[in-house]
Amino acid sequence: MTDNRWIRRFVQAPGASARLVCLPHAGGSASYYLPVAKALAPKVDVIAIQYPGRQDRRDEPCLETCQQLADGVFEALRPLTDKPIALFGHSxxxxxxxxxxxxxxxAGVRPTALFASGRRAPSRTRGEKTHLLDDEGLIAEVKRLGGAGSHLLDDPDLLAMVLPSIRGDYKAAETYRWTPGPKLSTPVFAFVGDADPKVSLDEARAWAEHTAGEFQFREFPGDHFYIDANAQDVIAAIRDHIEASQAVRPV
Known part of the structure; x- marks a missing residue:
């Protein structure tokens, strides 16, 4: 049985021949990917992941490592690997x-692609400590990066609800350390904004070191949330990949 705490479907696509799993950024939620679900349905079943500690899961404790988050998503996705699956994660x-x-x-499931957006390669680290700042400093950093909805942090009531998940996610992101192991066989598509303060072009290109499969790099105009201004192009790239992978899928 699917663990519905993790899974959000904003558009039903029962006849879809492929699935796309969307993984939010630090402080983000499943609803960020509503436009993606609307754009790709009904051909693609878009699954947006809801991490603990936010929105309708705000009463649950946040998970503070990327590995713990991946474990939770993996268990929730186990019943949903009956169709070709691609992954999109931002930051x-x-x-x-x-x-x-x-x-x-x-587990024997090879995704058709990992779209790694706005994030340095796993083997590249920075000594970031935003999660250790006081509330004022943490909020200032979130606002500096921008992104849709960042202005809502000016609402004290809303801020009180979202601040724990933001801090927990920043801890997960900033303390993430890669454990060396075999390269992925899954193709990796690295997307990045050309003025992203959180990841350099070289750090994004280094994703090539982590797959034995196909690698593509694409640079977009914009900063860390380049996807807000380039949503149509990003969605088109995902759609093109899924259609191409379906075209070569064995009968």
Missing amino acids: MGASVGYELTRRLED
């Missing part, structure tokens, strides 16, 4: 997606 979600791909491959 922290890309690290969770990488760890999730490892778990899927170990």
Whole structure:
């Protein structure tokens, strides 16, 4: 049985021949991917992941490592691997997606692609400590990066609800450390904004070191949340991949 705490479907696509799993950024939630679900249905069953500690899961404790998050998503996805599956993760979600791909491959499930967006390669680290700042400092960093909905942090009531998940996610993202192991066989598509302060172009290109499969790199205009301004192009790239992978799928 599917663990519905983790899974959100905003558009039903029962006849879809493929699935896309969308993994949110630090402080993000499943609803961020509503436009993706609307754009790809009914051909693609879009599954947006809801991490603990936010929105309708705000009474649950946050998970503070990418590995724990990947474990939870993996268990929830087990019943949903009957169709070809691709993964899209932005920022922290890309690290969770990488760890999730490892778990899927170990279980004999090879995703058609991992789209790693706005995140440095697993083997590249920075000494980031935003999660250790006081509330004011943490909020300032979130606002600096921007992204849809960041202005809502000016609402004290809303801020009180979301601050624990933001801090927990930042801890997971900033303390993530790669454990060396076999390369993925899953193709990796690394997307990045050309002015992203959180990841350099070289750090994004280094995703090539983590797959024995196909690798593609694509640079978009914009900062850390380049996807807000380039949503149509990002969704088109995902759609093109899924259609191409379906075209070569064995009968």
